[in-house]
Amino acid sequence: MEVSYLLGLRQEKSPGRVSHLTCLEEKALRYASNKEEVKVKDRGFFEVVKERRSIRKFKDEPIPESYLEKILEAARWAMSGANSQPWQFIVIKNREVKDRLASVYSRYREITLALELTRLEEYRQPAFRAPDSTQSIEAIRSRFTAWSKAPVIIALVGDPRLLQASTLAARLYEIHTFDQSLAICAYTIHLAASALGLGAQWISLLPPIAEAMKEELAVPRELVLFNLNAIGYPDYEPVPYRRELSSLLHYDRYDMANFMNMEDVQKYILHQRKMHASGGAYRVGSKD
Ligand SMILES: Cc1cc2nc3c(=O)[nH]c(=O)nc-3n(C[C@H](O)[C@H](O)[C@H](O)COP(=O)(O)O)c2cc1C
Helix, strand or coil: CCHHHHHHHHHHHCCCCHHHCCHHHHHHHHHHHHHHHHHHHCCCHHHHHHHCCECCCECCCCCCHHHHHHHHHHHHCCCCHHHCCCEEEEEECCHHHHHHHHHHHHHHHHHHHHHHCCCCHHHCCHHHCCCCCCCCHHHHHCCCCHHHHCCEEEEEEECHHHHHHCCHHHHHCCCCHHHHHHHHHHHHHHHHHHHCCCEEEEEECCHHHHHHHHHHCCCCCCCEEEEEEEEECECCCCCCCCCCHHHCCCCCCCCHHHCCCHHHHHHHHHHHHHHHHHHCCCCCCCCC
16 A cells, blocks of 8 residues: 555644544554555566566465556566557456456366376476365366455467568567567566555466457457466465575576586476475465
8 A cells, every 4th residue: 555645644634633643643643654665666677577476376366456566567667569568467366256367277278287297296386286285186177266256367368460670581480579578567567566565466477268258358369368367365385496506507608507407407307396395385375
């Protein structure tokens, strides 16, 4: 909540009547104001980048409208190929709409589940490993649509016709700045949410899910539903995992010391899976 703004509004509407605020109200506003200033002002760019986490379970608490506006405003300023700005935002708060999207997602999520279950358990994408040792399919399924409980979901829609803004050569060589621009826009949404003390989940959509959701959201045929971004107050604290910079860095030319052969790739993925399991990156329930 943009408390200073709210206070300003109250003063403007009824000049000189701020004293009519009850003691309790004043206390609550001051508390919220301090809390938010700490969140917003005390975290600089580098902290926001480092501390942003994907959040997959949200508190049942609405987010202030002013925060939503800030997030959308930040998204609007994302960089894009040839400044094409190929984005549109559908803000979803309506419970029925969220439930319909969740139902579409669950239905098609079965495709991903069936495929993931063909992999050895330790290689499965963490979202498809049961949160406890039961390996129960129902426990996995129950996490499919936790995002739909978020107070706000921003559906990111793209207009591929705006690719016309790119050079003809880029189009000839099929350099698709379209997806890249939308990804940057989505990331900006996530950074802005984090800067405001909120959490967000990026929900990728397989083409059949995106198509079915487009219908639910009445998105015109010409446009693309890029992803969903669920936003709310985090209900848990995931432990992050990142590779060491030294394993990623090269000076002047590619240093083969950091080249991974297929065996290394396999080892890395297993390691990464373990880190996710212990860090609870995909934890969504209180018990997992
Ligand atoms: C292109 C892309 C697609 C993603 N798709 C999903 C998704 O479908 N579901 C999900 O829960 N997280 C998704 N994520 C979030 C990643 O899983 C997450 O960023 C990663 O595990 C690192 O965790 P962190 O964001 O907490 O640092 C996606 C992120 C990106 C950039």
